[in-house]
Amino acid sequence: MSLRQRLFRLPRYLGASGSPRRLWWSPSLDTISLVGSWRGQSSRSPAHWNQVVSEAEKIVGYPTSFMSLRCLLSDELSNIAMQVRKLVGTQHPLLTTARGLVYDSRHNLQLRGLVVLLISKAAGPSSMKASCQNYDMVSGIYSCQRSLAEITELIHTALLVHRGIVNLNELQSSDGPLKDMQFGNKIAILSGDFLLANACNGLALLQNTKVVELLASALMDLVQGVYHENSTSAKENYITDDIGISTWKEQTFLSHGALLAKSCQAAMELAKHGAEVQDMAFQYGKHMAMSHKINSDLQPFIKEKTSDSTTFHLNSAPVVLHQEFLGRDLWIKQIGEAQEKGRLDYAKDWPQGVFEVLEDS
Amino acid sequence: MRTLERDVQASQRSIALIAEMIHTASLVHDDVIDDARSRRGKHTVNKIWGEKKAVLAGDLILSAASIALARIGNTTVISILTQVIEDLVRGEFLQLGSKENENERFAHYLEKTFKKTASLIANSCKAVSVLGCPDPVVHEIAYQYGKNVGIAFQLIDDVLDFTSCSDQMGKPTSADLKLGLATGPVLFACQQFPEMNAMIMRRFSLPGDVDRARQYVLQSDGVQQTTYLAQRYCHEAVREISKLRPSPERDALIQLSEIVLTRDK
Numbered sequence: 340m341s342l343r344q345r346l347f348r349l350p351r352y353l354g355a356s357g358s359p360r361r362l363w364w365s366p367s368l369d370t371i372s373l374v375g376s377w378r379g380q381s382s383r384s385p386a387h388w389n390q391v392v393s394e395a396e397k398i399v400g401y402p403t404s405f406m407s408l409r410c411l412l413s414d415e416l417s418n419i420a421m422q423v424r425k426l427v428g429t430q431h432p433l434l435t436t437a438r439g440l441v442y443d444s445r446h447n448l449q450l451r452g453l454v455v456l457l458i459s460k461a462a463g464p465s466s467m468k469a470s471c472q473n474y475d476m477v478s479g480i481y482s483c484q485r486s487l488a489e490i491t492e493l494i495h496t497a498l499l500v501h502r503g504i505v506n507l508n509e510l511q512s513s514d515g516p517l518k519d520m521q522f523g524n525k526i527a528i529l530s531g532d533f534l535l536a537n538a539c540n541g542l543a544l545l546q547n548t549k550v551v552e553l554l555a556s557a558l559m560d561l562v563q564g565v566y567h568e569n570s571t572s573a574k575e576n577y578i579t580d581d582i583g584i585s586t587w588k589e590q591t592f593l594s595h596g597a598l599l600a601k602s603c604q605a606a607m608e609l610a611k612h613g614a615e616v617q618d619m620a621f622q623y624g625k626h627m628a629m630s631h632k633i634n635s636d637l638q639p640f641i642k643e644k645t646s647d648s649t650t651f652h653l654n655s656a657p658v659v660l661h662q663e664f665l666g667r668d669l670w671i672k673q674i675g676e677a678q679e680k681g682r683l684d685y686a687k688d689w690p691q692g693v694f695e696v697l698e699d700s
Numbered sequence: 701m702r703t704l705e706r707d708v709q710a711s712q713r714s715i716a717l718i719a720e721m722i723h724t725a726s727l728v729h730d731d732v733i734d735d736a737r738s739r740r741g742k743h744t745v746n747k748i749w750g751e752k753k754a755v756l757a758g759d760l761i762l763s764a765a766s767i768a769l770a771r772i773g774n775t776t777v778i779s780i781l782t783q784v785i786e787d788l789v790r791g792e793f794l795q796l797g798s799k800e801n802e803n804e805r806f807a808h809y810l811e812k813t814f815k816k817t818a819s820l821i822a823n824s825c826k827a828v829s830v831l832g833c834p835d836p837v838v839h840e841i842a843y844q845y846g847k848n849v850g851i852a853f854q855l856i857d858d859v860l861d862f863t864s865c866s867d868q869m870g871k872p873t874s875a876d877l878k879l880g881l882a883t884g885p886v887l888f889a890c891q892q893f894p895e896m897n898a899m900i901m902r903r904f905s906l907p908g909d910v911d912r913a914r915q916y917v918l919q920s921d922g923v924q925q926t927t928y929l930a931q932r933y934c935h936e937a938v939r940e941i942s943k944l945r946p947s948p949e950r951d952a953l954i955q956l957s958e959i960v961l962t963r964d965k
Contacts, residue, residue, distance in 0.1 A: 415793050422796075501759060504732075506750040524751055525733045529792055532729060535759070536782075536789040539766065543782040546775045555766035562759045569752055 392453070399456035400478035415533055422526045430515050431523025432503030433530075440496065451495055451599050452488040454627060458620055459484040459606045467611035483545055483609045490541045490554060491602040497534035498561050500527050502568075550605045557601035564594025568654075581667055587659045592625065595632045600625035632656075711772045712828040718781060719824040721765035726788045728758040733792070734879055772831075780827045784820045791815030795881065802897070806887055810851070817857075818850025841940050845953065848937035853960050855930035858883035859923050862914065864964060877910045884929065886913060889922035927961075934961055 426434045460479040464471060475482040504524050507517065514520060535558075542551045567590045582590070592600075603624030607617045636655035652658070662670040730736075731744040732754045738744060746754040762785070769778055794812040825846035829839045861876050862885050876883050880903030882890075890896040893916045899909045917923065934957040941953050 415790070418793060418796065498759070501755050504752045504755045506752050507735075508750065521735055528729050528733055528755055529789070529796070531755070531759075532789045532792070535762065536786045539782040539785045542766075543775070543779045548770045548773050548775060548778065551778055552767055552770035555763050555770055559760060559763035559767065562756050562763060566753070566756050566760075569756075 395453055395457060398478075399453065399460060399480060419526065419530050419533070422522075423530075426519070426523050426526070429519035429523060430513075431520055431527075432505065433500065433523050433527040436500055436503050436527075440499075450631065451602065451628075452492040454599060454624065455488040455491055455602050455606050456480055456485065458603050458623065459488075459610065462607055462610060462612060462616060462620070465607075465610050465612040465616070470611055481610060483547075484606050486541055486545060487550070487554075487602065487606055487609060490538045491598060493534045493538040493541070494554065494558055494561065495598060497531045497538065498558075498565055500531040500534065502565055503527050545609065547609060549608050553601045553605045553608070557598045560593045560597035560601075564590060564592075564597070568594055581662075582654070582659060583663050584656075584660055587654070587656060588629075591629060591632055591656075596625040596628045599628040709831060711774070711777075711831050714768055714772055715777070715781075715824055715827050715831070718765045718768050719820060721761050721768070722781070722784060722788070723820060725758045725761040725765065728754055728761070730792070732758075734875075774831065776830055777827045780823050780830065784823045787815040787819035791817075791819075802890070805882065805900075809882070809884065809887060813851055813854045814847065817854040818847045821850035821853075822846035838944070841943050844940040845937050848933045848940065849957050849960060852930040852933035852937065852957065855884050855926050855933065856960060856963065859885060859926050859930070860963075860965065861885075862917055862923055874910055874914055877904050877913055880904055884926035885917045885920075885922035887922075888925040889913075889917045889920035892920045892922075931961060934958070 423433065423437050459481065463479065464476075471481065477485075504527050505514075505520050507520060507524075510517065510520055538554075538558075542554055545551070600621045601624070603620040604617045607620045612620075633656050636652070636657060640657055665673070727739065728745050731739055732746045732751050735746075736744050737747055744754070745757055749757075769781055772778075791812050791814075794808065794815060822843045823846070825842040826839050829842035832838075858876065861873055861883065864873060877886070882900045882903075886896065886900065890900060896913060896916055899906075899913055902909070904910050904913055937957045938954050941950060941957075944950050
């Protein structure tokens with residue numbers, strides 16, 4: 340089976356419908372219905388998803404749930420853990436993030452790492468395998484590629500932790516004592532930096548400067564993406580950005596697509612695959628991540644049991660498209676009408692608060 | 701005969717930039733951690749733009765530094781400088797914890813000082829020497845020079861926290877005490893005034909602790925001892941760098957280590 344065929348089988352294996360390449364945007368209703376056909380997949384039980392993941396994990400040789408925590412068997416981690424425990428009872432976001440990483444296995448789907456491992460195995464050795472003959476290979480995956488998968492998760496987790504920093508001058512009395520938030524911020528920065536430092540060290544050990552550059556630029560993209568997520572149109576005091584779907588695509592690529600895309604490409608580079616294969620892997624990773632995000636954005640709109648208090652992000656894909664069709668003025672008017680009727684109740688510290696509802700780890 | 705390579709290579713210039721970027725990224729994060737209001741006489745990033753943006757800014761600078769580092773194309777140099785990133789973080793963690801035992805405290809302080817300050821200088825010097833010549837003896841000289849100057853620099857910085865007044869420094873004084881940190885002058889003073897032990901252990905957290913500790917330090921010879929220690933590190937730096945052949949650059953490096961000792965801000 341050719342590499343191309345193998346790559347196209349993967350998303351189906353992971354529960355996606357069809358080739359991710361076709362799931363790409365043209366701002367039209369056709370596309371929405373295509374993405375909506377995911378509904379069939381997403382309303383299947385969590386048990387189905389878990390089964391798919393565990394089969395994928397068998398392929399790569401081990402469970403990947405605690406990948407990014409494995410390297411943290413160190414003094415620093417027990418230090419961090421002790422400090423995070425002090426946050427129990429406070430409202431600092433780090434507590435939610437930490438809980439999600441350690442206890443909540445349903446949300447702790449370390450998809451990125453798993454995808455990197457799968458694509459490494461699918462691609463197999465390259466025609467340049469003679470230059471890789473010193474690398475260890477276990478279950479069809481080079482140890483450097485496994486290391487890369489871990490590094491990807493480290494970078495993702497580091498930014499997840501850094502996203503939870505709170506602005507001290509925006510705190511309300513309902514957020515609790517200032518010093519709890521300051522302390523939480525401190526631990527969040529240190530933990531995130533610790534994870535990043537581990538990622539950098541891991542990258543250095545790979546002894547491949549192209550891979551370092553790829554992942555470093557993915558980190559830069561991710562930081563910019565998170566930055567955009569946080570910026571609201573404060574000037575106009577509107578609660579929703581005036582962006583069209585193409586801007587949304589660009590921003591979402593930065594915050595969600597770049598890491599997986601570049602990581603998949605880097606995995607190919609490690610096995611010394613050529614530019615064509617690297618580009619294929621890049622596109623695969625990008626589309627996987629983007630479609631996952633879009634699916635996530637869709638959830639509040641297609642769940643069977645939508646209650647009145649379903650929250651959704653006002654900069655999520657369906658909303659952005661809706662705004663683009665209607666035009667900004669009409670959309671702002673609709674928001675106003677909903678507010679008047681008392682039907683719009685958004686979390687005070689949105690987008691952070693609202694976003695967290697939808698964020699699968 | 702081989703022409704003497706007198707010009708700085710582009711890759712070495714790049715290391716200088718990268719070192720500054722790593723340093724800046726760590727300062728931006730440190731200022732959020734310490735909830736600092738000012739740095740180098742200006743408002744901190746976190747005070748102007750908030751903590752969230754400050755943390756992201758630090759991450760961005762770090763990623764830019766990493767990209768530049770990768771583009772140099774030398775895996776040894778990448779390893780040397782990523783060690784710095786790890787040391788910086790470990791240094792912060794060392795600062796979070798404290799040692800019960802007086803004897804361990806000084807070793808802990810020097811280790812923290814190396815990781816937080818000297819590692820960057822030592823390893824950047826080593827990195828440029830790796831790019832400049834293949835001789836490991838030279839790499840070690842560069843590393844030792846950087847390490848000794850770095851430690852001396854931090855020791856003097858710790859002294860200035862006690863001896864200067866706030867309009868000369870970019871940050872307000874007794875800053876370390878207020879953060880609960882026991883630096884060189886404090887540790888030396890404690891040998892003369894054992895009453896300080898209790899304050900050190902509770903990280904100067906009770907009202908009046910900071911002022912009392914400051915008084916003890918100024919009464920003791922803590923400042924002098926720390927300065928003397930810094931001098932010894934500088935002499936070691938000079939001794940190392942003197943192993944290189946004479947040049948205007950070597951003279952500058954010797955002068956630099958003297959400036960470290962005599963600066964007042």
